[in-house]
Amino acid sequence: MTIKRLLHPIGPALPILMIIAAGPPAIQAQDAADFFRSNCTSCHTIGGGRLTGPDLKNVTQRKDRAWLIQFMQSPQAMIDRGDAYALQIKQESRDVIMPVISGMSPARAETLLTLIDAESKLEKSQFAGLQISDRPFTEQDVQQGMAIFMGHRKLANGGPPCVECHTVAGAGGFGGGRLGPDLSKAYERLQGRKSMGAWLYSPATPTMNLTFKNTALKANEEILPLLALFESTAQKGVEDDRAGTSAFFATGFLAAVACLGLFAVIWKARFRAVRDPLVETSARKVLGGR
């Protein structure tokens, strides 16, 4: 059924209906999928294995809906209360606690669980996550990663190069843009290969989400080499900020010295005539004041 056909008979009443209920089922399902994609896929897959959080496949068979709905409203509170199951899944997640997701109401949680149930039944869910090779990174991957970062290699889906907004150790010169953070250590912050890969595939922060929503990075062709780059910069343990800043200051300093040198040469002759008597006068004053 198309959305148009669905809307037609209730068109004028739609705003009211949207207030009464969350909308007709088809719209609700699409809405849940969109919500899941932008808010959950950075930490959860459905049938693709654990990321930061557990794989949500068949989660409603592990725990009852009422509990899950409550947990999704306030994960921290359930854990603070000492709930045994909450403590267990927290421990399995290396003590990372699920954040409060903005816009999460009991009704929203209900539609998300319905979505997760439906997706769990599929052979392969659209949220099985990023299928990316786990072969070891090579030096060539690192180089490709840098080429992608710098925009020397164009992104297949047309996204902008990272260097427009980010810098990374080894980017050279003055580094890149400053709108986004220095990514030299991002591999650690985003918890390594699998987690950061999923993050890059579907970035959960506002600017990144907006930038790559319709221009997702390619798994093995782009994300893998970028991960190789970020792993290598994190290992080297230098943030480019310092390098960039000192390059900036060094250049500024050299320029200043060059200017001073130039001025010295130009003004030397002219100043001497004025300066000599001045120095003499003030020297006399100082001595005379004693």
Ligand code: HEC
């Ligand atoms: C920043 C990572 C993160 C995000 C984003 C996130 N979760 Fe979680 N989620 C977790 C972690 C970690 C756990 C395990 C419990 C804990 O440690 O808090 C968890 C647990 C769960 C559980 C219980 C899993 C089980 O095995 O019983 C459900 C259900 C769940 N999350 C749903 C969601 C949904 C739906 C969204 C999006 C609206 C979401 N989560 C977003 C990290 C996240």
Ligand code: HEC
């Ligand atoms: C239009 C500017 C822009 C472009 C282009 C861009 N980013 Fe970002 N990025 C940001 C901003 C701003 C943030 C901070 C969070 C946010 O607002 O999204 C960010 C955050 C990140 C983070 C999270 C860093 C952390 O420590 O949490 C990663 C990783 C990242 N970007 C990777 C990339 C990669 C890889 C590319 C290139 C493929 C890229 N970004 C291109 C603006 C950009």
